[in-house]
Amino acid sequence: SALQDIFETWSTSVPSQEVAPLSKVNPETLRAAIADGELINYYQPKVNLQTGEVVGFETLVRWNSPTQGLLFPDQFISVAEEFDMVDEMTLQVLQSALKQAREWQDAGKLWRVAVNISMKNLASLRFLDQILSMTLAARLEPQMLELEVTESYHADDLRIPLEILTRLHINRFRLSIDDFGTGNSSLSQLTAIPFDELKIDQRFVHGAHIDATRCAAFDASLGLAKQLHMEAVAEGVEDRADWDFLKDKACDVAQGYFISKVLPVGDIPSWLLSWEA
Numbered sequence: 001s002a003l004q005d006i007f008e009t010w011s012t013s014v015p016s017q018e019v020a021p022l023s024k025v026n027p028e029t030l031r032a033a034i035a036d037g038e039l040i041n042y043y044q045p046k047v048n049l050q051t052g053e054v055v056g057f058e059t060l061v062r063w064n065s066p067t068q069g070l071l072f073p074d075q076f077i078s079v080a081e082e083f084d085m086v087d088e089m090t091l092q093v094l095q096s097a098l099k100q101a102r103e104w105q106d107a108g109k110l111w112r113v114a115v116n117i118s119m120k121n122l123a124s125l126r127f128l129d130q131i132l133s134m135t136l137a138a139r140l141e142p143q144m145l146e147l148e149v150t151e152s153y154h155a156d157d158l159r160i161p162l163e164i165l166t167r168l169h170i171n172r173f174r175l176s177i178d179d180f181g182t183g184n185s186s187l188s189q190l191t192a193i194p195f196d197e198l199k200i201d202q203r204f205v206h207g208a209h210i211d212a213t214r215c216a217a218f219d220a221s222l223g224l225a226k227q228l229h230m231e232a233v234a235e236g237v238e239d240r241a242d243w244d245f246l247k248d249k250a251c252d253v254a255q256g257y258f259i260s261k262v263l264p265v266g267d268i269p270s271w272l273l274s275w276e277a
């Protein structure tokens with residue numbers, strides 16, 4: 001569609017702030033690390049822009065390697081996808097995220113937990129059964145679990161992914177379209193999948209108040225979210241000016257370094273104290 005073309009032009013004309021890709025890890029080392037439990041969940045808060053209240057936390061996986069130090073997803077997710085380890089990895093991440101959400105709930109915190117899902121995870125209906133049974137075992141309402149989906153891996157056949165997402169929706173899990181407006185997610189997905197949340201990519205957020213192109217892309221994305229009754233989440237909120245701009249625009253939720261960096265779970269209580277102060 002014309003709108004789709006505009007988004008494609010925007011996402012290529014706005015320079016990406018991502019750094020050059022790091023060297024990829026050895027697949028067999030990664031396989032052993034997954035088996036040995038070296039992957040750990042870090043968390044970043046998502047907060048309501050109008051009230052400042054915490055609405056949930058996004059899980060961002062890290063690899064705590066005894067030999068290589070702390071590794072970031074860009075160094076190993078694509079390897080996990082390519083060498084057939086991404087289901088195992090996601091189920092581990094999910095398991096520990098659900099355990100975390102259960103602990104929060106037991107402590108009276110009704111925070112949702114968001115987990116990133118690779119398109120490759122959506123290749124088999126078995127994955128759906130696993131999510132359902134793990135959520136049930138954690139005694140959590142499905143709406144407490146948010147699944148953030150991108151298209152970083154390109155599936156040839158979308159029928160099974162669409163069926164899984166539709167069934168997750170029917171079962172009241174929250175679906176989120178991640179990196180909206182980039183090559184990793186597209187308008188065509190919006191028409192096919194009932195998303196609850198739209199995450200506006202950081203390249204249309206940080207500095208949008210001083211850049212007409214970013215601002216136009218931001219406004220269009222927010223407008224789509226509102227018209228389709230989705231919650232709009234702005235990623236990459238890095239400073240007070242970003243925050244004020246978003247609040248002004250009546251965006252729903254914000255996430256980024258201005259609010260908090262990505263935290264090991266033990267650092268959440270002290271962050272919360274300073275945030276609520």
Ligand code: C2E
Pocket residue numbers: 017044059060061072073074077090093115116117118148150178179202235236237238255256257258262
């Ligand atoms: P994402 O889902 O778009 O996650 C947001 C990324 O932006 C994270 O990078 C986060 O650390 C970073 N970030 C947060 N706040 C800011 C900010 O204010 N400014 C800037 N410039 N960046 C910010 P991270 O943790 O390196 O993760 C990169 C990507 O790896 C994620 O992008 C996600 O697509 C993927 N990923 C992370 N964890 C998982 C996982 O468990 N499973 C899968 N399949 N993918 C994952």
Ligand code: CA
Pocket residue numbers: 058116148178
């Ligand atoms: Ca995400």
Ligand code: CA
Pocket residue numbers: 178179199201202235
């Ligand atoms: Ca994102």
Ligand code: CA
Pocket residue numbers: 179
């Ligand atoms: Ca991203």
